[in-house]
Amino acid sequence: MKKGRFGADFVAAHEAAHGERRREQRQLTYDIAVDPAFAHWRTWYDEQFAPLPPAQGDALARRLWLDEHFWPVTFELAAGAAIRAGGYVAVYEQDHDGLTPDWTALTPDGQVAFLLEVHTDQPTKETFGRIRGWQALERHIAEIPVGVVLILQGSRHVALRPPDSGTAKKIARELRSRLLGSPGIARIHSHGYTFLVMANRFGPLASAKGLYAQFAAPSGVAGPVDTSRLARAVEEKVSKYAALADRHDVPLVVAVGAHRFTSERFPT
Numbered sequence: 001m002k003k004g005r006f007g008a009d010f011v012a013a014h015e016a017a018h019g020e021r022r023r024e025q026r027q028l029t030y031d032i033a034v035d036p037a038f039a040h041w042r043t044w045y046d047e048q049f050a051p052l053p054p055a056q057g058d059a060l061a062r063r064l065w066l067d068e069h070f071w072p073v074t075f076e077l078a079a080g081a082a083i084r085a086g087g088y089v090a091v092y093e094q095d096h097d098g099l100t101p102d103w104t105a106l107t108p109d110g111q112v113a114f115l116l117e118v119h120t121d122q123p124t125k126e127t128f129g130r131i132r133g134w135q136a137l138e139r140h141i142a143e144i145p146v147g148v149v150l151i152l153q154g155s156r157h158v159a160l161r162p163p164d165s166g167t168a169k170k171i172a173r174e175l176r177s178r179l180l181g182s183p184g185i186a187r188i189h190s191h192g193y194t195f196l197v198m199a200n201r202f203g204p205l206a207s208a209k210g211l212y213a214q215f216a217a218p219s220g221v222a223g224p225v226d227t228s229r230l231a232r233a234v235e236e237k238v239s240k241y242a243a244l245a246d247r248h249d250v251p252l253v254v255a256v257g258a259h260r261f262t263s264e265r266f267p268t
Contacts, residue, residue, distance in 0.1 A: 004046030005061055006033075011042075014065070024135040024165075028128065029065045048077040051084070056092055067128040072120040075257035076102055079118050088113055099244050101252075114251040115244065117237040121230060121258045133162030134217035140172030144213040146179040149205045151216045153187075153194040160193075160218050167191055179213065230256060 003009075014033045018026050032038045045064070049057045060077075063069035076092075080103055083090035088105040096104070103116040141150060154160045163171060174190045179197075184204075188195045198205045198216075207214040237254045245252035 004043070005049055005057070006042035006045050022136065023139060024132045026132070027065055027070075028067050028131060029070045032070075033065050045077070048081055051080075051090070052092055068122075071122055071257065072118070075120050075255070076118045078257075079103055079116055079255050083116065096244055099241065101241050101244070112248045112250050114253055115241055115248070116253040116255060117241060118255045118257065119230075119233045119237060121233070121256065130162055130218075134215075136165050137163060137168040137171060138215045138217055140168055141175060141213050141215040142209055144172065144176045144179060145211055146176075146213050147207040147209070147211045148179065149198040149207050149214045149216060150175070150195045151198055152218055153196050154218065162217075163191065163193070175213070 011034050014030075018030055019034070023030075032041055049061065052060070060073055064073045080090040080092060083103055083105045086105075088107065089110075091104040091106060093100040093102065094104040101115045102118045105113045105116060107113050152160055162168075171190045171193065175188060175195060178185055178188045178190075186197050186199065188197075234254045234256065238252065241252050
C-alpha cells in the first residue's frame with residue numbers, strides 16, 4: 001500500500017519545524033496539520049493527492065499548509081473529488097494550448113466532458129496576520145485566574161489591530177490586576193483598548209477555560225461577501241475559458257467556495 005503524504009512522518013516533521021513557535025508565529029493551519037482530532041482531514045487529503053502526478057502533488061503540498069492557499073487548494077481538491085465521484089477522469093491543470101483550467105473532466109474513453117474552474121473568496125493576507133496577532137493576547141489572558149469572558153469594544157467600521165507582543169504582556173498584567181482587585185468590574189481600559197466583561201442578567205458569562213479568563217478576539221471575518229464581487233470573479237473565469245469550452249463543445253463549470261472567515265451574509 002502506498003504511503004500517504006500526510007501520515008505520521010509528516011506530522012512529526014511539521015511539529016519539529018513549527019511546534020516550538022508561539023501560536024501567533026505559526027500558520028493558522030498548524031492544528032489541522034498535526035492534531036490527532038484532524039487525522040481524518042489528513043486522510044482525506046491523502047486520498048485527493050493520490051491520483052495526481054508526483055510533480056503536481058509536490059507543488060500543491062507546498063501550498064496547502066500556507067494560510068492564504070489552504071482553502072483555495074482544499075476547494076480545488078474537493079472539485080476534483082466531485083468530478084471523480086461523477087464517474088469522470090479528473091485531470092488537474094491539463095494544458096490546452098497554453099490554457100490550464102483547474103480541472104478537465106474526461107469520459108472513460110478520454111473525451112473532454114466539461115471544464116471546471118474554482119474560485120475561492122477569502123480574506124486578504126493582512127486579515128490572516130491580524131488573526132495570528134491576536135493569539136499572543138489570547139495566550140496571555142488565558143493565564144489570568146478569573147473565569148470570565150472578555151471582548152474588545154470597537155467600531156464596526158474599523159478593524160482593530162492587535163497589540164505587539166510587549167504591549168500584549170502589559171495589557172494582560174493590567175487585566176489581571178483589575179480583574180483580581182475589582183470583582184464585578186465590567187469595563188477595563190488598557191493601552192488604548194477597551195475590554196468588556198461579557199455578562200447576562202445572571203452575571204458574568206462563564207469562561208470556556210474554567211477558572212481562567214477567555215478572550216474572544218475580534219473576528220477574522222473578511223467582511224460581507226458582495227455578490228457583485230463574486231460575479232466579477234466568475235465573469236473573469238468565463239471570459240478566460242469560454243472559447244476553450246466552445247472549441248470542445250462542452251460546458252464550462254465555475255465552482256465558487258468561501259473561506260471559513262468570510263461572512264455568509266450577503267448585502268441586499
